[in-house]
Amino acid sequence: MDLYFSPLACSMATRIALYEAGADATYLEVDPKTKRVQQDNSDFLPVNPLGLVPTLRTDDGTVLTENAAILQYVAERFPAAGLAATSNLERSRLQQWLCFIGTELHKGLFVTLLDPTASAEVKDYVLKKNLSRLDYLNAYLDGRAFVLDHFTVADAYLTTVLNWSQATPMIDFAQWPAVKDYLRRMRKHPSIAKAMAEEVTLYQAEQARHKAA
Numbered sequence: 284m285d286l287y288f289s290p291l292a293c294s295m296a297t298r299i300a301l302y303e304a305g306a307d308a309t310y311l312e313v314d315p316k317t318k319r320v321q322q323d324n325s326d327f328l329p330v331n332p333l334g335l336v337p338t339l340r341t342d343d344g345t346v347l348t349e350n351a352a353i354l355q356y357v358a359e360r361f362p363a364a365g366l367a368a369t370s371n372l373e374r375s376r377l378q379q380w381l382c383f384i385g386t387e388l389h390k391g392l393f394v395t396l397l398d399p400t401a402s403a404e405v406k407d408y409v410l411k412k413n414l415s416r417l418d419y420l421n422a423y424l425d426g427r428a429f430v431l432d433h434f435t436v437a438d439a440y441l442t443t444v445l446n447w448s449q450a451t452p453m454i455d456f457a458q459w460p461a462v463k464d465y466l467r468r469m470r471k472h473p474s475i476a477k478a479m480a481e482e483v484t485l486y487q488a489e490q491a492r493h494k495a496a
Contacts, residue, residue, distance in 0.1 A: 284309070284339060285308065285310075285339070286298065287320070287339070287340075288311070288313065289315045289336045290483075290489055291447075291482050291483070292315070293444065296337075299439035299443070299474050299475050300354055300439045300474075302474035302478055303366060303439070304361035313327045313334075331348055338353075339353045339357075350389075350440060351381040354436035355367070365433060368431070368435070376431060380431070381437055384440050387416045388420075392416060393444060396410065396453065417454075417462060418459070420459070421459035421462045427461075427465075434472070439474075439475070442469040442470070445469075446479070
């Protein structure tokens with residue numbers, strides 16, 4: 284299968300899941316500005332007209348988009364990795380948390396805070412409006428090792444999104460100690476540590492490329 288990704292974007296969650304599963308995949312880097320695939324300079328837009336990552340091409344050629352859908356596909360494609368839910372109720376809880384991470388944190392909070400074109404006033408409004416989401420997450424994670432009762436794709440996604448706090452100094456997880464401790468522990472998880480180390484290097488190369496352009 285082929286994973287189209289951009290360094291340190293939300294697509295890193297799928298890389299983590301694939302590493303956790305020990306799955307074979309081809310990783311195709313998409314430049315977020317030019318929408319060109321770095322390996323062959325091909326146009327990414329015919330693959331995904333929205334130009335968004337992650338995009339996954341399965342072994343049979345099917346193209347999947349949207350992070351939550353791709354993560355659940357990987358979890359179900361490699362059941363031995365234990366990345367999926369283990370019961371009907373837990374499946375609903377997994378979907379609940381993937382939705383929360385995607386809408387309340389990823390899109391609702393971090394997208395605007397990371398946007399260099401957003402004004403300080405807009406960022407301040409978004410931050411104040413969404414602090415309750417971090418309060419909620421902190422209360423939930425208190426005393427928990429993982430989002431569910433074991434490591435799942437929800438942890439891959441949540442860690443990826445929380446890691447963006449490195450680029451949003453207005454968010455200080457000292458106010459949310461359970462979130463801070465969760466992120467600290469997850470960064471040491473082998474599949475996450477491997478993915479982060481690789482994508483930091485790729486991100487640095489991407490930034491140098493843009494600066495030189």
